Amino acid sequence: MIAYLNGSFAPLAQLQVPVLDRGFLFGDGVYEMIPVYARQPFRLAEHLRRLQHSLDAVRIANPHSEAEWTAIVGELVAQQDFADQSIYLQVTRGAAYPRNHAFPADSTPTVFLFADPLTTPSATLLAQGVAAVTQADVRWLRCNIKAISLLANVLAKQHAVDEDVAETILIRDGLMIEGSASNIFVVRDGVILAPPPSHLMLTGITYDLIIELAQQHDMPLQACEISADELRAADEVWLTSSSKEVLAIVTLDGRPVGNGVPGPIYKAMYAHYAAFKT
Numbered sequence: 001m002i003a004y005l006n007g008s009f010a011p012l013a014q015l016q017v018p019v020l021d022r023g024f025l026f027g028d029g030v031y032e033m034i035p036v037y038a039r040q041p042f043r044l045a046e047h048l049r050r051l052q053h054s055l056d057a058v059r060i061a062n063p064h065s066e067a068e069w070t071a072i073v074g075e076l077v078a079q080q081d082f083a084d085q086s087i088y089l090q091v092t093r094g095a096a097y098p099r100n101h102a103f104p105a106d107s108t109p110t111v112f113l114f115a116d117p118l119t120t121p122s123a124t125l126l127a128q129g130v131a132a133v134t135q136a137d138v139r140w141l142r143c144n145i146k147a148i149s150l151l152a153n154v155l156a157k158q159h160a161v162d163e164d165v166a167e168t169i170l171i172r173d174g175l176m177i178e179g180s181a182s183n184i185f186v187v188r189d190g191v192i193l194a195p196p197p198s199h200l201m202l203t204g205i206t207y208d209l210i211i212e213l214a215q216q217h218d219m220p221l222q223a224c225e226i227s228a229d230e231l232r233a234a235d236e237v238w239l240t241s242s243s244k245e246v247l248a249i250v251t252l253d254g255r256p257v258g259n260g261v262p263g264p265i266y267k268a269m270y271a272h273y274a275a276f277k278t
């Protein structure tokens, strides 16, 4: 697998970063995960815009122009011997000595990208849906930054694995926020409900696309806060992300969601999503 580090392409296994990199020491960096279908990066401009937002938020100067990023991603995609890819892109504040929490006076950002085969949900998973559990959201108050410091998300996702389910849905102050690595939509009485973007959640590129698709296809959608009780009483619950696309959650904390099978609005939305990505 060919990867990219600071200007060069090389086999992933050969790449190394200094132990003093602030990504390693402090989790001081941001990232993107960009899906690639048939060698076409999906919604690249949107991912690069969110990358810019994350970099601005943590005050790392963007090391590349949009044209340069597009060229790097394009070259990385071309170098792989598989067509559907998951591109991981990370920028850290770079290496600095001595170790000090505050920004170093001069450090060069570390830019790292690699491609994995994209594994989207199987036909069985799409047809059957998945289970999820809920847990308190113990993350910080700037979850709209796609930061590499993901310890709380890691623990929340591991909770899902320990419970033998697909995702942990995070609840803060009685409100449903998002999944450990996904956004969550709810359907109630035929209306798709989306939690409004805020500093408490990462606004997914897929989340934005779902809203666009709902508008395009005249599907009623409302952005509004969703309580944990409303989540439990929902007719349908979906999770969305660049790798999971749109997936129905049919069991929540061991109880069925709606009828316990992927609902009609989910199926319609998935069909629109599948048609859009091709």
Ligand code: PDD
Residues within 6 Å of the ligand: 033, 153, 178, 179, 180, 181, 182, 183, 201, 202, 203, 204, 205, 206, 207, 240, 241, 242, 243
């Ligand atoms: N994560 N919220 C969180 C906390 C996420 O980690 C993700 C995606 C999303 C959905 O964002 P998008 O639709 O842009 O993928 C929401 C990616 C897939 C990851 O961490 O690998």
